Amino acid sequence: MSYTNYTNYSSYWLDEDFGSSYDSSWDDILDRKPKGKDLMELVGYRNAIANFVRIVTGRNIPVEFTTSGDSYTDGDTVTISSKLDDKEFDSAVGLALHEGSHILLTDFKFFRNMLTAIETGTASHISFFEAAPALEPIMDKLDGSFNNNLSRVFPILKNVWNYVEDRRIDFHIYKNAPGYRGYYDSLYEKYFHSKSIDKGLQSDEYKEVNLENYLFHLINLTNKNRDFNALPDLKKIWKILDLKKIGRLTSSQDTFKVAAEILAVILENVKLESDKKQKKGKGGEGGCNNKEQKGCESQNQENKKSAGTPKNGKGKRSGGKGPLSDRQKKIIEKAFQKQKDFLDGIIKKKNVTKAEKAQLENLKEADVDQKKVKLPESRWGRGGRRSDGTTNVTVINKVTLGAIQNNVWDHFRDDYDTWGAEELKKSIDEGVRLGKMLGNKLKLRDEKRDTKFTRLRTGKIDRRLVASLGFEAESVFEKIETFQYDPAIIYISIDGSSSMNGGLFDRAMKTAVAIAKAADSIEQLDVVINLRHCHGYARNGNIFVSKIYDSRRDAFRTFLEIAKHCKACGTTPEGLCYDAIMSQIIKDASSKHMYFINFSDGMPGCEGYGGQSAVQHTRKQIKKMISYNIKVLSYFIGNGAYGNDKFRQMYGKDSEFINVQQLSKLARTLNKKFLEKT
Numbered sequence: 208m209s210y211t212n213y214t215n216y217s218s219y220w221l222d223e224d225f226g227s228s229y230d231s232s233w234d235d236i237l238d239r240k241p242k243g244k245d246l247m248e249l250v251g252y253r254n255a256i257a258n259f260v261r262i263v264t265g266r267n268i269p270v271e272f273t274t275s276g277d278s279y280t281d282g283d284t285v286t287i288s289s290k291l292d293d294k295e296f297d298s299a300v301g302l303a304l305h306e307g308s309h310i311l312l313t314d315f316k317f318f319r320n321m322l323t324a325i326e327t328g329t330a331s332h333i334s335f336f337e338a339a340p341a342l343e344p345i346m347d348k349l350d351g352s353f354n355n356n357l358s359r360v361f362p363i364l365k366n367v368w369n370y371v372e373d374r375r376i377d378f379h380i381y382k383n384a385p386g387y388r389g390y391y392d393s394l395y396e397k398y399f400h401s402k403s404i405d406k407g408l409q410s411d412e413y414k415e416v417n418l419e420n421y422l423f424h425l426i427n428l429t430n431k432n433r434d435f436n437a438l439p440d441l442k443k444i445w446k447i448l449d450l451k452k453i454g455r456l457t458s459s460q461d462t463f464k465v466a467a468e469i470l471a472v473i474l475e476n477v478k479l480e481s482d483k484k485q486k487k488g489k490g491g492e493g494g495c496n497n498k499e500q501k502g503c504e505s506q507n508q509e510n511k512k513s514a515g516t517p518k519n520g521k522g523k524r525s526g527g528k529g530p531l532s533d534r535q536k537k538i539i540e541k542a543f544q545k546q547k548d549f550l551d552g553i554i555k556k557k558n559v560t561k562a563e564k565a566q567l568e569n570l571k572e573a574d575v576d577q578k579k580v581k582l583p584e585s586r587w588g589r590g591g592r593r594s595d596g597t598t599n600v601t602v603i604n605k606v607t608l609g610a611i612q613n614n615v616w617d618h619f620r621d622d623y624d625t626w627g628a629e630e631l632k633k634s635i636d637e638g639v640r641l642g643k644m645l646g647n648k649l650k651l652r653d654e655k656r657d658t659k660f661t662r663l664r665t666g667k668i669d670r671r672l673v674a675s676l677g678f679e680a681e682s683v684f685e686k687i688e689t690f691q692y693d694p695a696i697i698y699i700s701i702d703g704s705s706s707m708n709g710g711l712f713d714r715a716m717k718t719a720v721a722i723a724k725a726a727d728s729i730e731q732l733d734v735v736i737n738l739r740h741c742h743g744y745a746r747n748g749n750i751f752v753s754k755i756y757d758s759r760r761d762a763f764r765t766f767l768e769i770a771k772h773c774k775a776c777g778t779t780p781e782g783l784c785y786d787a788i789m790s791q792i793i794k795d796a797s798s799k800h801m802y803f804i805n806f807s808d809g810m811p812g813c814e815g816y817g818g819q820s821a822v823q824h825t826r827k828q829i830k831k832m833i834s835y836n837i838k839v840l841s842y843f844i845g846n847g848a849y850g851n852d853k854f855r856q857m858y859g860k861d862s863e864f865i866n867v868q869q870l871s872k873l874a875r876t877l878n879k880k881f882l883e884k885t
Contacts, residue, residue: 246563246615247601249289250570251577256300260285260307263384268307272559272567282315288556289563301394302554304387308376309552314459325361328354338460339364339467345474360470363418367473368466369550370426371448375456382454398549400430407539408432410531416480421473426546439476444469569610576602578787583820598815600780600787603753608765611772618703618740618751620772627709628771634713635720635770642724695800696733697722698792700784702807703738703753707775711844715806716770722804723756727763733799734758736766737788738773741780741813750813752784781811781857782825789831796837803832805841810853825857833859 249272257270273286285306288299309315321338324330332353336343342360349356381388407413408430413420414437424437428445435442447468449455456462531539548554559567577599603616611619620628699719701707707715719736726732736756742749755773756766795801811821829839841858855862 246566246570247575247577249559249567250575253287253567253571254576256285256287256303259300259387260303263304263380263387264307264311266311268310270303272564273556274558274561274564282310282313285310286556289559290557297390297393298397301390301392304380304390305373305377305394306552308380309372312376312379312459313372317459317463322361322365325354325357328358330354330357338463341464341468341471342474345471345478348478349474360474363422363473364466364470366422366547366550367425367470368463369552371456371462371466371469372459373550374448374450374453375462378453395429398546399427401542403535403538403542404430404546405432406531406535407543408434408437412531412536412539414438416476418473418477421477422547423543425469425473426550440472444472447472566610566613566615569607569613569615572605572607573610573615574604576604578602580783580786582783582816583824598750598783600750600752600783602787603751605757605760606753606755606769608768608772611769616751616753617742618738618753618774618776620774624774627713627774630709631713631716631773632771634717635767638717638720639724639767641717642721642727645721646725646728693800694731694733694798695802696735696795697726698795698801698803699734699736700803700805701736701738702779702781702805703740703773703775703777704779704808705776706779707808709775711808712773712775715844716773718806720767720770723758723763723766726758735795737784739780739784740776741778741783741816742776750780750783750787752788778813779807779809779811780813780816781807782821782828783816785825785828785832789828792832792837793835796832796835801837803837803839805839805858806844807841807854808844811857822853822857829858 253270253272257268260268260270269284271284271286272289285303287303321330321335324334332343335357336346342364346353346356346360349360351359377391380391404427407423408427409432413423416438421438424433424441425444427433428441428448429450435445447465456465579597580600582596582598606619610616611621614621699722701712701715701719703712723734723736726734734756735754735758737752737754740751740753742751755769792801792803811817811825816824829841832839839858841854841862843854843862
């Protein structure tokens with residue numbers, strides 16, 4: 208089922224099959240999608256939410272999955288659920304944006320200081336009433352000490368304050384980021400406009416004058432079923448809140464004062480009702496406890512009937528749709544508690560396990576992204592083709608040892624996978640040795656040479672020739688030309704398919720290490736190395752481009768450790784991988800002279816992508832690189848003849864067929880290319 212069937216607001220940025228990498232066309236070949244969390248899917252989810260939060264807040268606020276208990280808005284981090292429910296996806300986006308807005312706009316320090324002072328009994332009359340002046344008159348009327356009264360009142364004040372603060376920060380987003388309103392609408396539709404809350408507002412319940420019922424009606428004042436006559440002074444509270452001018456509140460301190468005004472009205476009415484009941488209980492004015500007194504019985508009955516149904520401004524009783532059943536009351540109470548938890552920033556979210564959390568952190572550090580790539584028509588079958596003719600390519604921008612050790616990806620060798628590990632290590636060590644020799648030759652790139660041209664008719668006067676001016680000599684000028692190589696970057700892309708296994712892959716890695724080592728000692732030369740893999744089928748998450756080295760950020764010694772964990776497995780999604788990283792290649796080529804080097808051993812192909820269409824698709828990507836002045840060097844390192852004719856078709860006349868046992872030819876070719884004047 209596609210998420211976009213239910214996510215009206217997210218559909219323009221969510222892929223059609225987001226949330227389901229399962230392709231029904233492979234029912235007879237593949238096992239069903241396994242149960243459990245798809246971590247790559249969760250990474251995409253978090254990245255999308257993080258981008259939205261960054262856009263809305265203008266800050267790089269961390270977005271994390273919760274690992275235990277309920278989620279709290281802590282003022283530092285946005286937490287999201289690991290449950291990707293398609294029907295609630297927009298509300299999940301809205302919740303993340305709401306939490307991000309709190310971090311941007313709410314003064315959490317002010318709240319924490321106030322809460323600490325109240326909990327420890329150190330809050331003073333002066334400090335509290337400076338922040339909440341409206342509460343001073345009513346607090347002085349309450350029985351008990353200031354601190355005791357404050358500790359009883361503060362929980363309801365906190366809820367009222369949270370409600371007013373939410374209105375302020377949401378108005379900020381509505382005003383400054385109107386394109387995100389749909390997410391907020393979905394959020395409040397879920398938490399504040401449920402059918403059970405509607406039923407509660409329409410009923411005769413929740414009309415007894417007490418703190419809980421005031422809070423129930425207050426936080427649902429934006430509900431279309433609100434009833435200003437349900438409790439005394441709700442209309443007055445509405446006017447104090449003044450949502451039409453909520454923009455007048457510019458800080459958490461402002462909303463705290465408004466919350467105090469609202470609570471003062473509530474406490475006045477609750478105290479008044481309490482005083483009335485006490486007088487009635489004592490037989491005072493308005494009450495009767497002597498059944499022998501004439502009219503007392505009828506008066507008591509009338510008091511019971513009218514209890515909890517105050518008159519409105521026109522003297523009419525507020526009506527409802529009758530009493531609720533016990534079951535209905537429980538449902539409404541549950542929905543109301545959900546609203547109060549929301550105001551407190553306590554949101555129940557699906558957790559991830561500690562192991563999943565570790566893997567997700569590895570993926571975050573690896574800067575994983577998914578690129579949607581157009582699939583060409585293929586004689587190899589539909590395969591991973593989605594309904595829009597695309598597939599996802601997972602781009603791992605930074606392979607880390609942590610992710611490898613936690614077995615995040617199958618196409619890297621863990622510590623227990625020892626087959627061929629020793630041979631690869633020897634090739635890498637040999638690559639380091641060869642790289643030192645190659646580096647000595649390539650250091651010519653760092654040299655700066657000046658050539659002086661003299662006896663010219665224009666330029667700067669050569670002081671040694673000034674005397675010849677008296678003899679009508681005109682060629683007394685000089686010019687100095689400085690030559691040095693432009694900064695360059697080498698992109699190395701290695702075929703990681705199973706057919707490369709053993710000697711071919713080891714030697715390709717040896718050459719890549721040699722080039723990286725050589726460039727490590729050359730200031731003007733950077734190197735990027737990636738691997739290409741496809742795990743069986745061109746379906747979501749099965750195609751990988753893994754960047755194992757980038758000299759602009761990675762230490763060479765760290766790269767050597769990662770290189771030892773690389774292996775060849777799967778098939779060859781050549782052009783699809785190039786397409787996925789094309790924008791980054793072009794961006795890098797815009798500031799530096801670029802060489803793109805490919806090592807592969809045959810035809811491109813994985814299930815759903817292959818044949819002549821894959822050859823043409825790969826050729827299209829190579830031509831695009833060339834159009835951006837990128838020099839493409841491609842080396843066919845296979846021992847056999849399979850794909851020889853197609854290889855030149857893909858990579859052009861500069862492609863070469865080399866014997867993997869004779870890499871000296873490759874070294875000479877590279878050396879010649881790198882030392883060309885640019």
